[in-house]
Amino acid sequence: MIETDDRPPQKAYLQRMGISMGSYLISLGVGVYLVSRDLVDGPVVWLLALLPGLSIVGAFYAIGRLILDTKDEFIRMLIVRQSLIATGFALSVSTVWGFLENFELVGHVDAYWVAILWFVGFVIGAISNKRTYDAWGQLK
Structure with missing residues (x-):
């Protein structure tokens, strides 16, 4: 199914990039804080390590969508x-x-x-x- 989006491509890109970069900054900050103070361990550390990377994947997605959506x-x-x-x-x-x-x-x-x-x-x-x-x- 093709995703449709009524927002202008540049506006949608900026919103997606804002969400991705906001998620990145928050997840990295929280992860570094919790792990450096040994407040978490086990699978939670894996999750905290994955979240910043997945946020960057979201930024690449935003750029890919910008290319696809730009007419x-x-x-x-x-x-x-x-x-x-x-x-x-x-x-x-x-x-x-x-x-x-x-x-x-x-x-x-x-x-x-x-x-x-x-x-x-x-x-x-x-x-x-x-x-x-x-x-x-x-x-x-």
């Missing part, structure tokens, strides 16, 4: 281009770092940093769109 082809292309730049950036940095780590030249970095790199790349993609097409990717 203007130029704006959609800008968002896809931005996402491709982000993906290339995150995969490139994490791959090079992985080989440096494999040869014991740098320390280990937790895997969740790949998502952080992706979001940095998303900003780089937006800047690239602005410089290349003089557009950020939103309707006026």
Whole structure:
């Protein structure tokens, strides 16, 4: 079944992203607080560890829905281009770092940093769109 949404794509995106990032901040803060003080253990720790990651998955979902829901082809292309730049950036940095780590030249970095790199790349993609097409990717 195809989901329909009467909200403008950019507004729906901002709402979804707000919910995802709010959930991320709250779940991470609560999780770090409870675990660092040994107030929980067992399966609750697993749940607390999963919640921030699932919130980030929600952010990726918001971006995917924005691409699917955007009807203007130029704006959609800008968002896809931005996402491709982000993906290339995150995969490139994490791959090079992985080989440096494999040869014991740098320390280990937790895997969740790949998502952080992706979001940095998303900003780089937006800047690239602005410089290349003089557009950020939103309707006026």
